[in-house]
Amino acid sequence: MSALLSVKGLIAGYGGVPIIENINLDVEDHEISVIIGPNGAGKSTLLKTIFALTARSEGTISFAGKDISGLKTAKLVPLGISMVPQSRNVFPTLTVDENLDVGTYAAPPKDKDAVRENVLSLFPDLRDKLDQAAGELSGGQRQMVAMGRALMSEPKLLLLDEPTAGLSPAYLEVIFDLLLDIRKRGVTILMVEQNAKQALRIADNGHVLVSGKNFISGTGDALLNDDAVRRSFLGGAAA
Amino acid sequence: MIDFINLYLVPGLTIGSIYALGAVGISMIFGILRFAHFAHGDLMTIGGYGVLTAVWFIPVHPLLLLPFGIALAIVSALAVDQFFYKPLRKLPTIYTVIASFGVALIFRSLAQLFWSSGNQVFTSGVRMPVVLFDTFRISELHMQVIVLTLIIAVALHFFLTRSKLGRAMRAVSDEPELAAVAGLDTERVIRWTWVIGASMAATAGVFAGMDTSMHPNLGWNLLLAMFAAAVLGGIGKPMGAIAGGLLIGIAEETATFTWLSDEPLISPSYKSAVAFFIMVALLLFRPQGLFKGRLL
Amino acid sequence: MEMTGLFFYMISVLIAGGIYAVLCLALNVQWGMGGLFNAGIAGFFAVGAYASAIVTTAVSSKHLGGFALPIPFGLVAAMIVAGLTGWVVAKICVRLKSDYLAMASVGIAEILRLVIVNESWLTNGSLGIAGVPRPFGDLVQGREADLVYLAVVWTCVLCVYILCQRLYVSPWGRTLRAIRDNEDSARAAGKDVDWFRLQTFVIGCAIMGLAGGLSAHYFKFLSPSATEPLLVTFLVWVMLMAGGSGNNKGAIVGALAIWFIWSATEIFTSRLPPEWITRSSYIRMLLVGLLLQFVLQKFRSGLVPEKSPKIRSD
Numbered sequence: 001m002s003a004l005l006s007v008k009g010l011i012a013g014y015g016g017v018p019i020i021e022n023i024n025l026d027v028e029d030h031e032i033s034v035i036i037g038p039n040g041a042g043k044s045t046l047l048k049t050i051f052a053l054t055a056r057s058e059g060t061i062s063f064a065g066k067d068i069s070g071l072k073t074a075k076l077v078p079l080g081i082s083m084v085p086q087s088r089n090v091f092p093t094l095t096v097d098e099n100l101d102v103g104t105y106a107a108p109p110k111d112k113d114a115v116r117e118n119v120l121s122l123f124p125d126l127r128d129k130l131d132q133a134a135g136e137l138s139g140g141q142r143q144m145v146a147m148g149r150a151l152m153s154e155p156k157l158l159l160l161d162e163p164t165a166g167l168s169p170a171y172l173e174v175i176f177d178l179l180l181d182i183r184k185r186g187v188t189i190l191m192v193e194q195n196a197k198q199a200l201r202i203a204d205n206g207h208v209l210v211s212g213k214n215f216i217s218g219t220g221d222a223l224l225n226d227d228a229v230r231r232s233f234l235g236g237a238a239a
Numbered sequence: 240m241i242d243f244i245n246l247y248l249v250p251g252l253t254i255g256s257i258y259a260l261g262a263v264g265i266s267m268i269f270g271i272l273r274f275a276h277f278a279h280g281d282l283m284t285i286g287g288y289g290v291l292t293a294v295w296f297i298p299v300h301p302l303l304l305l306p307f308g309i310a311l312a313i314v315s316a317l318a319v320d321q322f323f324y325k326p327l328r329k330l331p332t333i334y335t336v337i338a339s340f341g342v343a344l345i346f347r348s349l350a351q352l353f354w355s356s357g358n359q360v361f362t363s364g365v366r367m368p369v370v371l372f373d374t375f376r377i378s379e380l381h382m383q384v385i386v387l388t389l390i391i392a393v394a395l396h397f398f399l400t401r402s403k404l405g406r407a408m409r410a411v412s413d414e415p416e417l418a419a420v421a422g423l424d425t426e427r428v429i430r431w432t433w434v435i436g437a438s439m440a441a442t443a444g445v446f447a448g449m450d451t452s453m454h455p456n457l458g459w460n461l462l463l464a465m466f467a468a469a470v471l472g473g474i475g476k477p478m479g480a481i482a483g484g485l486l487i488g489i490a491e492e493t494a495t496f497t498w499l500s501d502e503p504l505i506s507p508s509y510k511s512a513v514a515f516f517i518m519v520a521l522l523l524f525r526p527q528g529l530f531k532g533r534l535l
Numbered sequence: 536m537e538m539t540g541l542f543f544y545m546i547s548v549l550i551a552g553g554i555y556a557v558l559c560l561a562l563n564v565q566w567g568m569g570g571l572f573n574a575g576i577a578g579f580f581a582v583g584a585y586a587s588a589i590v591t592t593a594v595s596s597k598h599l600g601g602f603a604l605p606i607p608f609g610l611v612a613a614m615i616v617a618g619l620t621g622w623v624v625a626k627i628c629v630r631l632k633s634d635y636l637a638m639a640s641v642g643i644a645e646i647l648r649l650v651i652v653n654e655s656w657l658t659n660g661s662l663g664i665a666g667v668p669r670p671f672g673d674l675v676q677g678r679e680a681d682l683v684y685l686a687v688v689w690t691c692v693l694c695v696y697i698l699c700q701r702l703y704v705s706p707w708g709r710t711l712r713a714i715r716d717n718e719d720s721a722r723a724a725g726k727d728v729d730w731f732r733l734q735t736f737v738i739g740c741a742i743m744g745l746a747g748g749l750s751a752h753y754f755k756f757l758s759p760s761a762t763e764p765l766l767v768t769f770l771v772w773v774m775l776m777a778g779g780s781g782n783n784k785g786a787i788v789g790a791l792a793i794w795f796i797w798s799a800t801e802i803f804t805s806r807l808p809p810e811w812i813t814r815s816s817y818i819r820m821l822l823v824g825l826l827l828q829f830v831l832q833k834f835r836s837g838l839v840p841e842k843s844p845k846i847r848s849d
Contacts, residue, residue, distance in 0.1 A: 153421075337776075338828060341827035462641070463641060519642075
């Protein structure tokens with residue numbers, strides 16, 4: 001079965017300096033795939049390049065069998081890819097409801113109310129905050145609005161850049177549970193995470209990036225038990 | 240009291256409405272394109288001249304020919320964005336500000352070339368004021384300006400909160416990068432920002448031209464007050480800009496009232512300094528304005 | 536035009552060119568080195584002109600005067616008054632985005648114009664101040680005086696140039712350019728960005744005041760309507776951009792180049808029938824506006840591109 005997302009030989013960077021080089025990565029349908037690695041390894045850049053936010057110099061990206069290497073971001077959303085950036089990921093003066101609404105503009109659904117209901121069922125806490133300005137919410141609630149907005153376009157693939165960044169440990173569990181729920185609804189997930197251990201626990205596959213290059217890839221379990229990976233990124237202790 | 244309303248408050252609301260309509264465009268452009276549009280006043284002038292010309296060919300009430308001025312202003316705005324502002328979008332925004340300073344001069348020279356540099360009035364002769372309740376004497380034009388502006392303000396509010404495009408504009412104004420991530424067509428939002436900004440500017444220009452007369456410096460002379468109004472309302476907050484415009488207009492006109500003695504508080508020759516000092520006070524103490532607009 | 540007439544016309548062009556060169560050098564400090572957009576150049580110019588005139592003229596019932604100080608005092612007064620005005624404007628805006636400073640500079644230029652026009656006790660209002668003295672006024676008259684003034688102006692240009700060059704290569708100038716190129720890094724490195732910006736604006740305004748003073752003593756008469764302020768401000772911007780912003784030589788080259796072209800077109804259009812003369816002045820403004828757009832898009836480094844000075848290995 002061919003992968004939902006396939007990245008081959010990807011090179012990208014800023015101003016002529018490559019940050020990621022020769023990246024190969026496949027994401028299978030309905031899996032949770034995690035990218036981990038030290039700071040500055042190029043994890044965010046990889047995600048942004050896949051989503052055409054950063055210019056690609058070489059390599060190909062294909063999605064659902066179609067070459068999307070040259071497409072602009074606005075074209076990727078109707079194709080079924082959505083992204084939750086790490087920071088500034090809600091529209092602060094728009095209400096929660098308006099934030100969600102904006103998520104449908106690039107890929108208008110046939111039944112917007114049904115989609116909205118679907119998304120709100122994932123984030124019940126937001127139901128009584130629909131008329132509140134998103135900027136007034138707590139960090140955890142904002143993250144939910146951000147994810148909700150991305151899900152409103154009914155994506156097949158959801159990209160997340162460090163979804164747990166800046167959140168309290170309690171919220172970590174909530175977010176990872178949410179990701180499992182999202183996957184249950186048929187959405188494939190590719191995310192960059194700093195909390196490597198916990199991310200790998202829910203991941204089907206993991207990819208370790210070091211200095212902009214592929215270091216090692218494998219199933220979540222395999223990586224959790226790999227000595228080299230454990231020592232460098234997982235704090236050394238057994239999973 | 241009656242004098243205050245007739246001679247100060249109502250004229251203040253009138254010029255305030257003109258400021259309000261101009262300031263909306265400035266605030267939106269500052270919010271979405273992130274630069275101070277120095278040519279906005281001259282866009283008003285272009286709109287005014289558009290209607291003036293239409294009146295020469297179709298001699299009806301100028302306000303009925305507003306669409307002509309609006310069309311001319313929209314075309315002009317989209318053209319300068321395409322040829323002069325868009326090429327500079329990737330550079331620091333100060334370059335676009337400088338370009339807009341040049342566009343202001345271009346608009347003014349074109350106005351002087353096509354319409355001459357003198358004053359031209361829409362209608363000649365003295366207009367009789369409307370008398371209400373035997374006490375209020377308000378000029379018909381002033382009433383039209385104030386009422387029309389209020390209607391436009393309400394329409395704008397509904398547009399921004401209820402329509403897809405309005406929400407998209409607010410989204411781009413809030414976080415342009417996130418808007419791109421969400422797949423919004425930013426260029427389309429920018430185009431509509433110019434369309435709406437230019438339409439309001441043209442309307443303001445016609446009002447101003449009808450109130451005094453059309454001349455090439457009409458809009459440029461009002462730019463400072465409109466900018467102050469935009470800052471007062473909060474940059475990126477179009478409804479705030481309307482409030483700001485009305486407040487500055489009222490402040491300007493009532494500043495010359497004989498508040499304390501028989502002399503006007505501020506000499507009428509310094510009326511235009513009022514807006515400047517309000518802006519200075521804002522920049523010193525509350526640059527985000529009344530409704531907490533964007534600063535950077 | 537007969538030869539001596541042409542010769543003395545050239546002198547007047549060079550004098551004006553020199554005054555514009557001083558304005559360009561001033562703007563280069565603010566924009567080229569500091570990244571600040573000053574849209575109120577004409578205001579600082581005017582305030583310097585009036586300060587110098589008031590300080591050097593004899594007693595008059597029409598305006599403030601009677602100090603009758605020597606011209607150098609006038610020029611210094613011009614620089615101080617213009618510099619102080621610049622300080623007030625910058626202090627208000629310096630910590631905000633440069634768009635605000637641009638708007639405030641337009642505002643202050645307008646306020647200054649209002650003051651000049653309305654406070655007749657100070658400036659004689661729209662009627663202006665006459666009898667502004669020339670340097671060595673008792674010793675030379677007429678056309679020879681113009682030659683002398685040419686020397687005076689270009690001496691000032693030279694002094695300002697040397698000052699600006701020194702500023703450019705100094706540690707102060709380097710910090711300024713670092714701020715201009717990447718404000719966040721400079722701030723992170725601990726530089727007080729606002730203070731630097733303030734100094735830049737004030738120095739630039741003071742030099743603009745000097746230019747105003749030079750202009751007052753050349754024309755011997757000044758009034759608020761003598762020059763169209765917006766045109767002056769605008770021309771100086773085009774001159775600096777075309778010549779090479781960030782670059783003192785470029786500032787002078789740009790001033791002279793644009794001013795020569797401007798004067799040449801003026802000779803040409805003055806030969807046209809009257810209806811065409813006013814038209815052509817608008818066409819000329821239109822072309823200058825378009826020239827600015829062209830320079831901004833395609834020619835940003837100007838005729839004399841900026842070259843970072845070699846850092847002396849002290």
